[in-house]
Amino acid sequence: MIVTFLRTIILYFTLIIAIRLMGKRQIGEMEPTEFVVALVISDLAAVPMQDPGIPLFSGIVPILTVLSLELLLAALSFSSVRVRRLICGTPVILMENGAILYPNLRKTRVTVNELVEHLRESGITDLATVQYAILETNGTISALRYSKYEPADAKDAGVHVEQMELPVIVISDGRWQKENLSFVRQTKRQAEKFLKENGCTVKDVALLTVTPSGKWYLSAKKGAATN
Numbered sequence: 001m002i003v004t005f006l007r008t009i010i011l012y013f014t015l016i017i018a019i020r021l022m023g024k025r026q027i028g029e030m031e032p033t034e035f036v037v038a039l040v041i042s043d044l045a046a047v048p049m050q051d052p053g054i055p056l057f058s059g060i061v062p063i064l065t066v067l068s069l070e071l072l073l074a075a076l077s078f079s080s081v082r083v084r085r086l087i088c089g090t091p092v093i094l095m096e097n098g099a100i101l102y103p104n105l106r107k108t109r110v111t112v113n114e115l116v117e118h119l120r121e122s123g124i125t126d127l128a129t130v131q132y133a134i135l136e137t138n139g140t141i142s143a144l145r146y147s148k149y150e151p152a153d154a155k156d157a158g159v160h161v162e163q164m165e166l167p168v169i170v171i172s173d174g175r176w177q178k179e180n181l182s183f184v185r186q187t188k189r190q191a192e193k194f195l196k197e198n199g200c201t202v203k204d205v206a207l208l209t210v211t212p213s214g215k216w217y218l219s220a221k222k223g224a225a226t227n
Helices: 002-022 032-050 057-079 081-088 102-108 112-121 188-197
Strands: 092-096 130-135 141-145 168-172 205-210 216-220 223-226
Touching: 002 032, 002 057, 032 057, 057 081, 092 102, 112 130, 112 141, 188 205, 188 216
Parallel strands: none
Antiparallel strands: 092 130, 130 141, 168 205, 205 216, 216 223
């Protein structure tokens, strides 16, 4: 039992490292090769986990081999357009100028109902407003409306909007993230002052962030506060 327990732990962390090296894609955003590699690696790890009689390296070596092939193909795809097209395919236009391209639907095996469903997920109910609907290489469908149907942004409306700032975590789950304070030129003393003004201690904090301009956000057991 102890041997099986240790083998499972080793294979578990091997899988985590392998998937981590493949990148930070979600399942729905994986290219076909990445999805296949994830399935194969999981299957290769399951066999030595279930059968203690199989040497541990009989599971680890195939996993590392498949991972190496995936990383090699990824590097080739990055440097070569031809390889990228061969491995990942090319986007396919499903709708153009408000009209459904039925031959392309048949070629990609996407039904009309599935296309309409994806458009609804993008907030589009009137198909006549769609200039292009494109099936991407990762299986998602991108929908582009005609310009006249796109919602007006702040520039079109003549409204001045403040530049967006990326907040930095100062306290997370009651613990200081001291290394982040230097990024926003804030001091621990300023953070403690803000907590005191809101009647809160460090241990009571779920999340405390600050922007480079000095805007604080506090989420604690009693609610949230900002300045």
